[in-house]
Amino acid sequence: MNIDKMKSQHVEIIDKLNKLRELSHAGISQHAKEIAQAVINMSSVIKIHLSAEDQFLYPYLEKVNDAKLKRMSLQLQREMADIVIQYEAFSRRWNTADKVFGHDEEFRRDANIVLRKVHERMHKENHDFYPLVEQI
Template sequence: MNIDKYKHQHIAIFNSIRQLKELSHEGIPQNAADIAALVIKMSSVIKLHLSIEDKFLYPALQEANNPRLAMLGKQYQHEMTHIAETYGEFARKWNDAGHLIADPEGFRTEANRVLKILFERMQREDRDFYPMIEVA
């Protein structure tokens, strides 16, 4: 199964996380508009990524003749539900420059927590899950 589009979306999300980190280090209030725009942009990629996983990847894994991948697919999909909800709350809160300016430390704390979870999940997919799919 070709999963290049998923990998490319991960790269885009990793790049957005790196850019958010850089902008935050340079100053959240000074970069509030850019941070908010980047949160919106990253959210679009994440929503697209999750949508095509749910519509194409996970159903294909369920239909394939590989019970282990089918089980892992269900597990990954189930785990992602909570991560997606957590990220969605984060994105709705911090996609506005005014909120960032009003509470830069709140953003920093929440971004460190939420983006770490997202980052680690994508790393695990890239390291453990995607290679299994590619060889199946």
């Protein structure tokens, strides 16, 4: 299965995470508008990515004759459900400048928890899961 598009979406999401980190370090309230827009932009890519996984990748993997890959796929789907809930709450909470401005510590704390999980998940997929998918 060709997963190049999913891999490129990971790169795009990581770029957006890095941009969000840069803006945060430069001053959360001072860059509230840019941060909110970055959250919206990242959410769009994440939604497209998750949709592709749900519609194409996971259904495809249900049909392969590889028990290890099937187990990993099911485990990743279960783990992702919690991450999605947390990310969606994060993105709704911080999607406007008014919500970000004046809430520097809350944003920083929330971002450190939720976005770290997103980043760790992509790392796991890139290093453990996608190489196995590409072998079939």
